[in-house]
Amino acid sequence: MKRLKMLTMRGVLLSFVLTCVLAMTAFAETATLTIADCVKCHTKPPADIAANGGKHKTSVTCQDCHTGHRPAVKNNVPQCSMCHSGKSHYSLANCMRCHNNPHTPKIIKLANNITDECLTCHTQQITKLKQVPSKHSKLACSFCHNVHGKIPQCTQCHKPHSADMTAVDCKRCHQAHMPTAVTYPSDTANKMCAACHKKAFDLLSHSDAKHKDVACVTCHKDKHKTVPQCQGCHGVPHPAAMMSRFTKCGECHNIAHNLNHWDAAKQGEKAAPAAQPKKGQKKK
Ligand code: HEC
Ligand code: HEC
Ligand code: HEC
Ligand code: HEC
Numbered sequence: 001m002k003r004l005k006m007l008t009m010r011g012v013l014l015s016f017v018l019t020c021v022l023a024m025t026a027f028a029e030t031a032t033l034t035i036a037d038c039v040k041c042h043t044k045p046p047a048d049i050a051a052n053g054g055k056h057k058t059s060v061t062c063q064d065c066h067t068g069h070r071p072a073v074k075n076n077v078p079q080c081s082m083c084h085s086g087k088s089h090y091s092l093a094n095c096m097r098c099h100n101n102p103h104t105p106k107i108i109k110l111a112n113n114i115t116d117e118c119l120t121c122h123t124q125q126i127t128k129l130k131q132v133p134s135k136h137s138k139l140a141c142s143f144c145h146n147v148h149g150k151i152p153q154c155t156q157c158h159k160p161h162s163a164d165m166t167a168v169d170c171k172r173c174h175q176a177h178m179p180t181a182v183t184y185p186s187d188t189a190n191k192m193c194a195a196c197h198k199k200a201f202d203l204l205s206h207s208d209a210k211h212k213d214v215a216c217v218t219c220h221k222d223k224h225k226t227v228p229q230c231q232g233c234h235g236v237p238h239p240a241a242m243m244s245r246f247t248k249c250g251e252c253h254n255i256a257h258n259l260n261h262w263d264a265a266k267q268g269e270k271a272a273p274a275a276q277p278k279k280g281q282k283k284k
């Protein structure tokens with residue numbers, strides 16, 4: 001009984017106090033501002049947020065960031081660090097250099113000299129740029145990626161090696177972040193190499209030996225400037241006794257791009273080398 005009375009008394013007291021507070025705040029206009037009021041005097045921030053607010057639209061309200069208002073509160077502009085901390089990206093200086101409008105946080109403007117800041121999120125590319133130093137290693141990331149997430153075409157800055165090469169071909173041989181380490185897959189057409197090796201291309205195309213049907217990249221496998229050994233493909237084609245007298249296959253066969261052709265029916269005896277051995281025949 002006693003207890004119940006006391007609670008009722010407390011309730012009455014409480015509602016009285018509340019009524020007073022409400023009356024006072026109604027009087028001091030600014031303290032009653034609601035989010036719906038902001039747009040009456042400020043048009044751009046609400047419009048920006050509505051259009052491109054991202055999570056600043058969905059995860060926070062105007063008043064989570066702007067607590068209080070003039071004249072009662074002199075500075076209601078928040079620091080980003082109020083809500084963003086704990087990642088290296090959040091300790092960069094001057095956030096609004098890139099996120100230049102807090103009401104459109106995902107619209108990012110990048111100056112053309114930015115590298116270190118990118119590394120707060122991307123690490124693989126700098127590793128490659130350092131591992132294989134090239135002229136690209138001296139460029140800032142945002143010199144090429146001037147809009148965040150945008151991938152430039154090589155041909156924006158470079159001419160293809162030949163007229164029948166297009167921008168999609170570049171990646172076949174080059175990687176953007178280590179462009180001088182040239183490698184290529186096994187289905188690379190001979191004409192890609194011909195752009196710079198016309199002589200080799202012409203010689204091989206006009207030869208009538210079977211190497212004509214072997215692709216450049218079958219012999220010069222995977223990595224630019226790889227030169228194959230004949231034995232890598234042909235093993236030991238002749239008796240050791242014969243080979244001991246010759247240091248190079250080329251002494252009889254000429255070069256890989258233009259093998260001597262000994263088809264007797266076509267070429268006649270004179271094309272054959274003097275030292276032509278008989279298979280299996282032993283000689284001292
Ligand atoms: C009755 C009109 C009015 C309403 C409603 C209003 N403001 Fe303002 N606000 C002003 C005026 C006036 C200024 C001062 C502009 C100046 O000094 O240049 C201002 C300034 C600001 C500033 C800048 C503060 C600074 O230090 O530069 C922010 C932020 C702001 N208001 C946010 C809000 C938010 C958020 C709301 C809604 C909760 C809101 N305002 C509602 C009139 C209003
Ligand atoms: C994530 C935090 C955040 C949210 C949410 C936010 N603002 Fe701001 N607002 C800022 C910051 C930071 C600035 C200071 C910008 C500057 O220094 O250029 C600012 C500046 C302002 C200004 C003064 C400069 C100007 O652009 O006119 C007004 C007015 C303003 N905000 C109103 C609003 C209103 C209204 C809303 C809700 C529709 C809102 N803001 C939501 C962070 C926020
Ligand atoms: C009142 C708290 C608050 C303040 C102040 C604030 N933010 Fe945020 N911001 C958030 C929240 C909450 C999210 C959503 C976080 C999440 O999902 O992890 C967010 C998200 C973001 C995003 C990602 C937006 C998206 O749509 O994915 C960016 C960028 C961002 N903030 C930048 C800033 C910058 C720059 C400032 C200072 C100008 C700032 N924020 C100030 C609370 C805040
Ligand atoms: C050099 C430019 C640059 C600066 C300076 C910068 N940012 Fe960013 N920020 C970015 C880029 C680029 C993204 C990636 C956006 C995306 O994912 O689309 C980003 C993403 C974000 C995100 C969303 C992704 C996440 O990691 O949560 C938040 C939040 C954010 N920045 C906050 C900040 C804050 C806070 C500061 C200042 C301490 C800051 N940024 C300074 C460029 C910058």
Ligand code: HEC
Pocket residue numbers: 089110114115117118119120121122141142145148149150151
């Ligand atoms: C706050 C973290 C953050 C910062 C800072 C940041 N990025 Fe990103 N970046 C991302 C995220 C997240 C993605 C999208 C996810 C993905 O594809 O990896 C992305 C995507 C990219 C892409 C496209 C990737 C693709 O596969 O299509 C490029 C290019 C890129 N960023 C370059 C940069 C450059 C250059 C900078 C510095 C100017 C930078 N980023 C700064 C987080 C960041």
Ligand code: HEC
Pocket residue numbers: 115118119122124125126129136139140141142143144145151152153154171175176177
């Ligand atoms: C010379 C121009 C150039 C420079 C400098 C450059 N990039 Fe790239 N980047 C590219 C190109 C082109 C691609 C597309 C590669 C592809 O599609 O194979 C790319 C791809 C990317 C990607 C997508 C994922 C990947 O690795 O393919 C990210 C992320 C990226 N770059 C970040 C960076 C960062 C961070 C830096 C600075 C440390 C940087 N880039 C420097 C031209 C450049």
Ligand code: HEC
Pocket residue numbers: 133134135136143144152153154155156157158170174175176179180
């Ligand atoms: C935004 C411009 C830009 C883009 C995009 C770009 N490059 Fe470059 N690249 C350069 C510049 C600048 C140099 C240095 C030129 C010089 O100093 O002569 C360079 C140099 C090179 C070099 C010579 C490197 C050396 O150290 O000798 C190669 C190879 C190269 N680029 C290939 C590529 C390839 C392949 C792509 C696409 C994956 C590409 N580049 C995309 C600007 C660019």
Ligand code: HEC
Pocket residue numbers: 154155158159160161165166167169170171172173174182184188192193224
């Ligand atoms: C078949 C392989 C291959 C393809 C495809 C290819 N490149 Fe190259 N590129 C090379 C080789 C090999 C070199 C190195 C030559 C050297 O060592 O001097 C080179 C060198 C370069 C250089 C350095 C300067 C020069 O001309 O020597 C640039 C720039 C370049 N390539 C851009 C491109 C671009 C852009 C594309 C796409 C249109 C492309 N490359 C396609 C193999 C290729």
Ligand code: HEC
Pocket residue numbers: 161184188192193194195196197216217220224225226227
């Ligand atoms: C952009 C021009 C370019 C392209 C494309 C190119 N190369 Fe080269 N290549 C060169 C240059 C330059 C050299 C060095 C020549 C020298 O040192 O005299 C070279 C050298 C070579 C060598 C000789 C290595 C040595 O040690 O003697 C071989 C083999 C070779 N390239 C094969 C190829 C093959 C196979 C392709 C096609 C997948 C190709 N190249 C595409 C420019 C190119």
Ligand code: HEC
Pocket residue numbers: 208209210211214218219228229230231232233234249250253255256259
């Ligand atoms: C990448 C493997 C490869 C390399 C390296 C290679 N060859 Fe061949 N060679 C072949 C193939 C494949 C044939 C065709 C075999 C067939 O059709 O029977 C061939 C055929 C030949 C023939 C028979 C030609 C004909 O027209 O009948 C001779 C001779 C020959 N190679 C010599 C050489 C010599 C010498 C070298 C080193 C300068 C060499 N090869 C390097 C793969 C290779």
Ligand code: HEC
Pocket residue numbers: 190193194197200201204211214215216217218219220227228229230250254255256257
């Ligand atoms: C059957 C294997 C084979 C094929 C196919 C082949 N090469 Fe070669 N290439 C060699 C060998 C082996 C050498 C070393 C010189 C020699 O012994 O003939 C060489 C040397 C070279 C050289 C350096 C010396 C020179 O002659 O300039 C270049 C460049 C070259 N090749 C480019 C090419 C190109 C481009 C193609 C395709 C059009 C090609 N090669 C096809 C095996 C081959």
Ligand code: HEC
Pocket residue numbers: 230231234237238243246248249250251252253262273275276277279
């Ligand atoms: C003394 C000269 C001579 C030397 C050195 C020589 N060859 Fe031959 N090679 C020949 C002759 C001649 C033939 C044709 C024999 C025949 O038709 O039976 C031949 C045939 C071949 C054939 C074709 C076999 C076939 O069955 O079609 C290959 C492959 C070959 N040689 C590879 C090599 C290689 C690899 C070397 C270096 C290790 C080499 N030769 C060194 C003279 C030589």
